[in-house]
Amino acid sequence: GDSVTQMEGPVTLSEEAFLTINCTYTATGYPSLFWYVQYPGEGLQLLLKATKADDKGSNKGFEATYRKETTSFHLEKGSVQVSDSAVYFCALQYYGNNRLAFGKGNQVVVIP
Amino acid sequence: ETGVTQTPRHLVMGMTNKKSLKCEQHLGHNAMYWYKQSAKKPLELMFVYSLEERVENNSVPSRFSPECPNSSHLFLHLHTLQPEDSALYLCASSQDPGRNTEAFFGQGTRLTVV
Numbered sequence: 001g002d003s004v005t006q007m008e009g010p011v012t013l014s015e016e017a018f019l020t021i022n023c024t025y026t027a028t029g030y031p032s033l034f035w036y037v038q039y040p041g042e043g044l045q046l047l048l049k050a051t052k053a054d055d056k057g058s059n060k061g062f063e064a065t066y067r068k069e070t071t072s073f074h075l076e077k078g079s080v081q082v083s084d085s086a087v088y089f090c091a092l093q094y095y096g097n098n099r100l101a102f103g104k105g106n107q108v109v110v111i112p
Numbered sequence: 113e114t115g116v117t118q119t120p121r122h123l124v125m126g127m128t129n130k131k132s133l134k135c136e137q138h139l140g141h142n143a144m145y146w147y148k149q150s151a152k153k154p155l156e157l158m159f160v161y162s163l164e165e166r167v168e169n170n171s172v173p174s175r176f177s178p179e180c181p182n183s184s185h186l187f188l189h190l191h192t193l194q195p196e197d198s199a200l201y202l203c204a205s206s207q208d209p210g211r212n213t214e215a216f217f218g219q220g221t222r223l224t225v226v
Contacts, residue, residue, distance in 0.1 A: 004154075036217075043116070043202055043217035044155075089155070093213070099168070100215060102155040 002027045004090050006103035014111050015082055021075040021106050023064075023090035031092040033057075033066055033073040034100070038087040047075075047088070085110045115139040118203050118218035125193065126226055133188040133221045135203030143208035144186040145215070146178060149200040161186060162208045193225045 007022040025033065032051045036044040048057030053068035062077045073090060090103040116137045125131050135144065146158040160168035161180040175197075177189040186203055203218040 041219070043118075043219045044204075044215075045217070046214050049214070099157060099160065100155075104152065104154045 002031065002092060002094075002101050004092055004101055004103035006090050006106055010107035010109060012109045012111065013080060016079045017110075019075070019077045019080045019084070019108065021088055021090075021108070023073045023075065023103060025071050025073065025090075025092050027071075027092060027094075029094060030068075031094050033064070034091045034093065035062070035064055035073070035075050036089040036091060036102075038089065038105070040086070044089060080108075080110045082110045082112055084108060116203060116205055116216050116218035118201075118221050120221060121219065122222045122224075124224045124226060125190065127193060127195070129193075130189070130191040132190065133201055133203075133223075135186040135188075135218055137184055137203075137205040137216070137218075139205060139216060141205035141207050141216070142183045143206045143213075144180060144183075145204040145206075146186070146188050147202040147204065147217075149202055149220070151199075155202070159188075190223075193223075195225050198223055198225045 003026045005024050034049045035047040037047045038044050048059040050057040050066035053066050056065045064073050064075045066073055087105045087107050089105045091100045093100045119134045143162045145160050148156045148158055157170050158172045159178045164180050175192050179187040200220045200222050202220045204215045206213045206215045
């Protein structure tokens with residue numbers, strides 16, 4: 001079935017460092033791809049999305065490009081802040097389908 | 113504030129108790145969802161309601177019973193739960209159906225079964 005795989009383990013980095021979180025997907029069609037963020041004690045919030053191949057989603061300095069050839073949607077940010085500490089989830093959704101398939105999430109901790 | 117409100121935020125219940133989780137949205141959406149978030153596991157979709165009808169039940173045990181009385185409210189009734197049911201339960205809503213439909217999540221109910 002359709003699935004999303006995120007890199008294992010938490011990510012700890014210093015303020016102003018470059019962040020990359022890998023996400024790959026398995027799907028039989030052409031899903032929309034999303035990154036959701038969960039701040040401590042909160043629910044999930046949509047961070048960015050891309051609906052077709054080569055689209056780039058961006059928000060709050062984060063970017064991710066829909067790569068059909070590598071079935072990837074890696075999240076990047078050039079200079080992280082302490083306030084970016086959160087759990088980041090990659091997800092896919094099909095057109096006309098209510099269901100989101102999520103990855104396991106990555107805990108990101110940014111140290112001052 | 114995402115427009116989706118869940119109550120209570122925290123709940124501790126014994127295995128013989130009966131309790132209910134509540135979710136409310138005022139976004140004009142007509143699809144609502146329950147997700148379970150356990151440690152070190154992907155979010156699990158439990159139930160999907162579209163236009164107040166249940167359209168999906170992902171093999172969830174009968175000790176979890178959803179109810180959607182109208183398009184703005186969703187409940188999850190709990191009875192005779194097990195300790196492994198302890199998790200964060202998230203409610204979400206979206207416009208149904210269609211592409212680019214963003215799901216809006218509530219803050220969740222942290223459930224502990226003792």
